[in-house]
Amino acid sequence: xxxxxEFTLGGIATGMIYAAIALSLVLIWRGTRILNxxxxxxxxxxxxxxxxxxxxxxxxxxxxxxALAAGLVLGSVLEFAVVRPxxxxxxxxxxxxxxxxxxxxxxxxxxxxxxxxxxxxAAFSIKGLKAGSVGLGISPNDVFTAxxxxxxxxxxxxxxxxxxxxxxxxxxxxxxxxxxxxGVRIGRVLTLGWALAGLFGALAGVLVTSSTFLYPNSMDSIxxxxxxAAVIGGLDSPVGAVVGGIVxxxxxxxxxxxxxxxxxxVYGLAALVLVLMIRPTGLFSSGVTRRV
Amino acid sequence: MPxxxxxxIEDLVAGYGQVTVLQEVTLAARPGTITAVLGxxxxxxxxxxxxxxxxxxxxxxxxxxxxxxxxxxxPEDITRAxxxxxxxGQGVVTELxxxxxxxxxxxxxxxxxxxxAALADAYQRFPLxxxxxxxxxxxxxxxxxxxxxxxxxxxxxxxxxxxxxPSLGLAPRMxxxxxxxxxxxRDDAGLTVLLVEQNARxxxxxxxxxLVLNLGKVVAAADAATLSADVxxxxxxxxx
Numbered sequence: 110x111x112x113x114x115e116f117t118l119g120g121i122a123t124g125m126i127y128a129a130i131a132l133s134l135v136l137i138w139r140g141t142r143i144l145n146x147x148x149x150x151x152x153x154x155x156x157x158x159x160x161x162x163x164x165x166x167x168x169x170x171x172x173x174x175x176a177l178a179a180g181l182v183l184g185s186v187l188e189f190a191v192v193r194p195x196x197x198x199x200x201x202x203x204x205x206x207x208x209x210x211x212x213x214x215x216x217x218x219x220x221x222x223x224x225x226x227x228x229x230x231a232a233f234s235i236k237g238l239k240a241g242s243v244g245l246g247i248s249p250n251d252v253f254t255a256x257x258x259x260x261x262x263x264x265x266x267x268x269x270x271x272x273x274x275x276x277x278x279x280x281x282x283x284x285x286x287x288x289x290x291x292g293v294r295i296g297r298v299l300t301l302g303w304a305l306a307g308l309f310g311a312l313a314g315v316l317v318t319s320s321t322f323l324y325p326n327s328m329d330s331i332x333x334x335x336x337x338a339a340v341i342g343g344l345d346s347p348v349g350a351v352v353g354g355i356v357x358x359x360x361x362x363x364x365x366x367x368x369x370x371x372x373x374x375v376y377g378l379a380a381l382v383l384v385l386m387i388r389p390t391g392l393f394s395s396g397v398t399r400r401v
Numbered sequence: 402m403p404x405x406x407x408x409x410i411e412d413l414v415a416g417y418g419q420v421t422v423l424q425e426v427t428l429a430a431r432p433g434t435i436t437a438v439l440g441x442x443x444x445x446x447x448x449x450x451x452x453x454x455x456x457x458x459x460x461x462x463x464x465x466x467x468x469x470x471x472x473x474x475x476p477e478d479i480t481r482a483x484x485x486x487x488x489x490g491q492g493v494v495t496e497l498x499x500x501x502x503x504x505x506x507x508x509x510x511x512x513x514x515x516x517x518a519a520l521a522d523a524y525q526r527f528p529l530x531x532x533x534x535x536x537x538x539x540x541x542x543x544x545x546x547x548x549x550x551x552x553x554x555x556x557x558x559x560x561x562x563x564x565x566x567p568s569l570g571l572a573p574r575m576x577x578x579x580x581x582x583x584x585x586x587r588d589d590a591g592l593t594v595l596l597v598e599q600n601a602r603x604x605x606x607x608x609x610x611x612l613v614l615n616l617g618k619v620v621a622a623a624d625a626a627t628l629s630a631d632v633x634x635x636x637x638x639x640x641x
Binding site for chain 1: 454456475476477480481486488492493494495496497501504505506508509553554557
């Protein structure tokens with residue numbers, strides 16, 4: 110029973126990381142129907158920026174803030190300079206461009222920072238929390254991780270729902286042609302979508318890297334799992350992305366805990382294949398959940 | 402009197418790829434009038450509206466709105482210059498609520514006060530929409546959606562309204578309602594309307610002027626009454 114509790118809470122904490130990556134993919138997919146394969150690379154790159162800032166200033170929070178800002182900037186610059194020119198071309202062009210971006214970002218990180226594994230600090234203690242004498246399987250840092258992603262997701266949902274910027278984002282996602290005719294400057298909205306995606310990617314990178322290591326490929330497997338979470342959620346539903354992330358995190362935590370932790374990535378890929386076979390549109394892609 | 406026109410089109414040439422659809426189309430619409438754009442399927446009526454609103458890039462010619470040439474500008478900028486295009490086939494965003502659809506139309510107004518006032522106006526003019534503002538637009542019937550897209554276009558306070566087949570697929574009672582609405586927009590709000598219709602009879606009934614297109618060329622342009630009285634023209638191009 111205690112194991113079960115530990116695996117569940119630990120799974121939710123890890124799942125929030127997948128949720129953040131999934132959200133970043135959904136933000137771009139909704140607006141542009143582009144699957145951003147460079148999302149993991151972007152997250153890795155902004156985490157290096159955070160690492161550099163922490164090295165120089167000694168402040169974790171300075172690094173944290175700069176990484177988020179770098180995510181915003183990187184997302185908008187990439188959309189404007191690299192992705193925009195593929196607009197109105199064959200969809201495969203955009204796919205190849207984002208894969209190319211991934212290779213470019215990982216190569217650049219290798220050139221600038223070297224290929225060695227670096228440890229990245231955590232915001233809070235990573236010692237396990239206890240309720241009385243019962244271990245919960247999560248640390249204060251895990252709680253922070255989950256709260257940070259959840260908080261960012263809630264802010265995003267409020268912005269989507271109650272602001273005119275959010276209305277522009279949603280209208281552009283659902284009906285770009287209509288939005289244009291109503292005077293919405295689609296180009297700016299798409300840039301904003303990429304900027305927000307960069308922000309969520311940066312958040313995921315900074316949060317997850319404290320429990321892995323930082324190296325040019327460090328986000329590859331996280332990206333695959335985040336993508337799986339997004340597919341579970343239906344790729345165009347932000348709520349689905351968060352739920353998909355949590356579901357995947359918990360399932361993988363049980364699988365790792367009860368079946369052995371060496372094969373977690375394999376289980377993740379198996380989950381992806383399973384979802385694509387049984388329900389390729391995801392669990393949340395019905396009209397009802399597209400409301401949010 | 403081309404000088405007094407709200408919308409002037411001069412020698413407009415446009416098309417898709419290798420195909421030229423509009424061949425030197427010219428028209429002048431005075432402020433506060435309805436111009437019916439008539440003709441068979443494939444005559445270029447929809448392409449004319451799409452070119453005016455920037456969805457199709459013109460190859461030649463000028464599109465003057467209040468004297469400013471908007472040809473070759475982007476659709477969003479043309480909308481911001483006061484031209485509202487209501488495309489055919491129900492352009493409501495079904496995933497958004499009725500109120501969100503309306504607000505979307507008013508986003509180009511500057512300032513929250515102007516937007517709120519426009520929304521209040523819309524609800525006063527269309528009580529039907531006010532009753533259901535929190536519902537998803539996808540729950541509305543075809544006729545109600547047509548009302549919503551027109552109401553949404555009005556949120557931007559346009560001077561020129563381009564309406565593409567507003568009666569398409571509607572029950573006869575709704576056709577009358579929509580046509581009444583278009584007429585009131587001219588009479589009460591002083592809008593300049595370009596009305597594309599298959600249903601030539603009901604369009605000419607409310608229009609001041611008419612323009613008949615055939616294979617992308619203007620074959621007739623006159624008062625609505627004159628066009629209605631021209632039996633040969635009606636038989637040949639308008640089917641009534």
